[in-house]
Amino acid sequence: MYGLLLDSIxxxxxxxxxxRYWANIRRRAKLKNHWFVTHEVYSDSVMMDLVDAAAAELxxxxxxxxxxxxxxxxxxIGRYGYARLLRVLGRDLRDFLNxxxxxxxxxxxxxxxxxxxSFICENETPEGMLLHYTTRRKGYLCYVIxxxxxxxxxxxxxxxxxxxxxxxxxxxxxxxxxxxFDNSEMLRPRRPSAFGMDxxxxxxxxxxxxxxxxxxxxxxxxxxxxxKLLEVMPHILGKKISExxxxxxxxxxxxxxxxxxxxxxxxxxxxxxxxxxxxxxPVHDRSSPGMEYSAPPPQxxxxxxxxxxxxxxxxxxxxxxAMDSPEDLYESGIFINDLSMHDSSRDFILAGSQQNxxxxxALDQEKIRSAQLEESVxxxxxxxxxxxxxxxxxxxxxxxxxxxxxxxxxxxxxxxxDIVSFTPMCSRLRPMEVVCVLNAMYVAYDSLCEKHHVxxxxxxxxxYMVLSGAPIYTPHHAEYITDFALSAIEATSKxxxxxxxxxxxxxxxxxxxTVVAGVVGASxxxxxxxxxxxxxxxxxEATGEPMxxxxxxxxxxxxxxxxxxxKERGRVEVKGKGLMTTYWVTGKKSSSGExxxxxxxxxxxxxxxSPSPSPSR
Numbered sequence: 001m002y003g004l005l006l007d008s009i010x011x012x013x014x015x016x017x018x019x020r021y022w023a024n025i026r027r028r029a030k031l032k033n034h035w036f037v038t039h040e041v042y043s044d045s046v047m048m049d050l051v052d053a054a055a056a057e058l059x060x061x062x063x064x065x066x067x068x069x070x071x072x073x074x075x076x077i078g079r080y081g082y083a084r085l086l087r088v089l090g091r092d093l094r095d096f097l098n099x100x101x102x103x104x105x106x107x108x109x110x111x112x113x114x115x116x117x118s119f120i121c122e123n124e125t126p127e128g129m130l131l132h133y134t135t136r137r138k139g140y141l142c143y144v145i146x147x148x149x150x151x152x153x154x155x156x157x158x159x160x161x162x163x164x165x166x167x168x169x170x171x172x173x174x175x176x177x178x179x180x181f182d183n184s185e186m187l188r189p190r191r192p193s194a195f196g197m198d199x200x201x202x203x204x205x206x207x208x209x210x211x212x213x214x215x216x217x218x219x220x221x222x223x224x225x226x227x228k229l230l231e232v233m234p235h236i237l238g239k240k241i242s243e244x245x246x247x248x249x250x251x252x253x254x255x256x257x258x259x260x261x262x263x264x265x266x267x268x269x270x271x272x273x274x275x276x277x278x279x280x281x282p283v284h285d286r287s288s289p290g291m292e293y294s295a296p297p298p299q300x301x302x303x304x305x306x307x308x309x310x311x312x313x314x315x316x317x318x319x320x321x322a323m324d325s326p327e328d329l330y331e332s333g334i335f336i337n338d339l340s341m342h343d344s345s346r347d348f349i350l351a352g353s354q355q356n357x358x359x360x361x362a363l364d365q366e367k368i369r370s371a372q373l374e375e376s377v378x379x380x381x382x383x384x385x386x387x388x389x390x391x392x393x394x395x396x397x398x399x400x401x402x403x404x405x406x407x408x409x410x411x412x413x414x415x416x417x418d419i420v421s422f423t424p425m426c427s428r429l430r431p432m433e434v435v436c437v438l439n440a441m442y443v444a445y446d447s448l449c450e451k452h453h454v455x456x457x458x459x460x461x462x463x464y465m466v467l468s469g470a471p472i473y474t475p476h477h478a479e480y481i482t483d484f485a486l487s488a489i490e491a492t493s494k495x496x497x498x499x500x501x502x503x504x505x506x507x508x509x510x511x512x513x514t515v516v517a518g519v520v521g522a523s524x525x526x527x528x529x530x531x532x533x534x535x536x537x538x539x540x541e542a543t544g545e546p547m548x549x550x551x552x553x554x555x556x557x558x559x560x561x562x563x564x565x566x567k568e569r570g571r572v573e574v575k576g577k578g579l580m581t582t583y584w585v586t587g588k589k590s591s592s593g594e595x596x597x598x599x600x601x602x603x604x605x606x607x608x609x610s611p612s613p614s615p616s617r
Contacts, residue, residue, distance in 0.1 A: 002040070007035065018399070019398045040367060069146065071150045098265045100119040118133075119131060119134075124186050131176075131179050134174045138168075160179075163177060211229065212229045216315055221241075231333070232276045232334060269322065302320070409470045409473065414465070463541075486587070507546060509539070509542065553583065
């Protein structure tokens, strides 16, 4: 399936329902693509995944969704220059429906890998007609119905469509549709041909004018063959057309007289049962500069119109070769000069051989640009999600104002850290050395944020601020942020102060409470946290001690009945709050029930418990 169909679905959902719905549908369908390249081939499953996701998101049934997609597709293709083509395919709707297969043949020049359906009209009345729709894709009936109704509006007709019959034959699905509309144009008289004198053409002249024609009777036996066709297929005279050719289009099964007579308003495409070639010597001896060949020789494809000659009781197939390339044309023994000048066969062959490489080059360049753009979008998203939480970033992308992202969270946990004696250290180091120390510490902390499911709010100088419980709420926010604190102390102990070569030491403060979190402002957007809880968490850090985790009474209550070892510190004077009862987190219980100290405490305990070295004699 080409991206042209998928691109119209994407535009329909964005225009009618907005970016938010499109983003949700993309997630439901598990699509990685942000958009689709019109000339790129995608799996048919992408379409079905989009339909299922859209039906679930919009609360509509699949048939309704497919009908809407089909209606919009006809409206959308006008942007690609096909609107006028739809209108000039026929003087009226009946002409358009009879020429639908011709439209798909035209589109194959731009979309060579297209697998078009087949449409055959019959039983025309002034009130409508029957339309036979045959396809190798399942589940597209409502899509086609939506397209037909929209085309009807282009021709000023109000179509009523009902399904009379549907069959599945192996890989193909066949539907018989009853189209009810004002089809009074079929009664319009056609102007008869008029000649001022008797007009007769000899067989030889006729077969020269139409060098690839076939004439056969009701028994399907070929009685006359065009001059150029006879040169490459000299043994077909006297044989039944069904013996030497297979029917490719229209798709109504085997060739027989009655069926052909019913579909003379359709384009016929026949393909020879065997490969054809004018040359009699071996393939490897045939060579010509600039030509490449394949063995065995290609099958000959003829495309044209069946014309019934009632007075002669015969059928004339006026056709031209429809080969895929000039190489195949030459291999079959046919030259450009053999083709009629009164039709467009020469132009199609020559233009196709020139345009196909140009089209392929353009498509390759479009794919490269699309891949680069997709990669750029992914990098941009990754950078954006590092600055703003993904749920908040998606809200902003869907048109929410920054203020609308602000939300009150009744219970979260906040953590602050800073480096002990940071100012004296800065006086001893060059600025770049200070930056390198901070970078090493913050890189370690950033990886710990991912590990422990906490969100890095900001860094100011040597201060590092972490949030747990927002924007995605979790009842375990105190545990997550305390786990982060223990890991941060351990990571810090492995980073040295270049001026003293001693390990860095930090203070850690944690408090839990109510905050408002969101994005404020119009530029340089950042997800931030506001409220008294932020001030108290900062005070816990300021009144803490090196390499210890200082927590408030509220956080201590949340850590009850957990594996953390919490000890009361006592009452501490906190600026702006007065005396507060605070606590230390000294470690975490192991599976054996024993306490697990942080690295600084383990190092300190080891130095106390180890015996002093004996004095030297």
